[in-house]
Amino acid sequence: MTVQDFDPADRFVAGTVGPAGQRAFYLQASTGPLVVTVGVEKQQVSILADRINDVLDQLAPAEAVEPGEPGGVAEDTEPLQTPFDEDWRVQTLSLAWDEDRQKLVIECHDHDPDEVDEQADDEVAPLARNSIRVSLSPAEARAFARRSNALVAAGRPPCPFCGNPLDPTGHICPRANGYKR
Numbered sequence: 421m422t423v424q425d426f427d428p429a430d431r432f433v434a435g436t437v438g439p440a441g442q443r444a445f446y447l448q449a450s451t452g453p454l455v456v457t458v459g460v461e462k463q464q465v466s467i468l469a470d471r472i473n474d475v476l477d478q479l480a481p482a483e484a485v486e487p488g489e490p491g492g493v494a495e496d497t498e499p500l501q502t503p504f505d506e507d508w509r510v511q512t513l514s515l516a517w518d519e520d521r522q523k524l525v526i527e528c529h530d531h532d533p534d535e536v537d538e539q540a541d542d543e544v545a546p547l548a549r550n551s552i553r554v555s556l557s558p559a560e561a562r563a564f565a566r567r568s569n570a571l572v573a574a575g576r577p578p579c580p581f582c583g584n585p586l587d588p589t590g591h592i593c594p595r596a597n598g599y600k601r
Contacts, residue, residue, distance in 0.1 A: 421549035434568040435500035457504040469568035484558035493559045524561040526554045
């Protein structure tokens with residue numbers, strides 16, 4: 421099993437490649453020359469950002485200032501570092517608060533960690549198990565969540581009737597009895 425630890429991370433961002441409606445989402449962590457880019461789903465980015473905000477609001481509201489406020493980190497608006505290949509696809513995300521260090525810890529796995537623990541007794545082990553662990557200060561975590569929410573919201577606009585994403589050419593709307601909107 422390979423675990424790459426980014427503590428501290430020089431940069432940890434969510435980013436996309438492609439036009440709206442066909443975007444691929446990625447998380448990219450870097451420390452010095454080491455850069456790891458992992459593929460994620462749009463919903464994973466959205467849920468991760470929401471949960472980060474929930475944890476920070478609960479456990480570190482004073483330290484988790486918005487980007488641009490005094491004590492906050494500068495907002496990272498740069499694109500993903502290129503060229504890159506997707507190192508692996510994220511299956512499981514976990515989020516934890518390190519009380520001693522006052523840091524948020526995000527782990528991304530290409531497997532279900534609970535399944536690995538159950539398989540530890542077995543003789544047969546999977547060939548590749550990859551994970552990254554990123555430790556962020558509350559201000560860095562808040563900046564990550566804000567950027568992630570902006571990325572998710574920058575997609576296709578929702579249909580006013582059904583809420584599904586609209587394509588530039590319209591879509592078959594279930595609320596309009598299958599007529600194209």
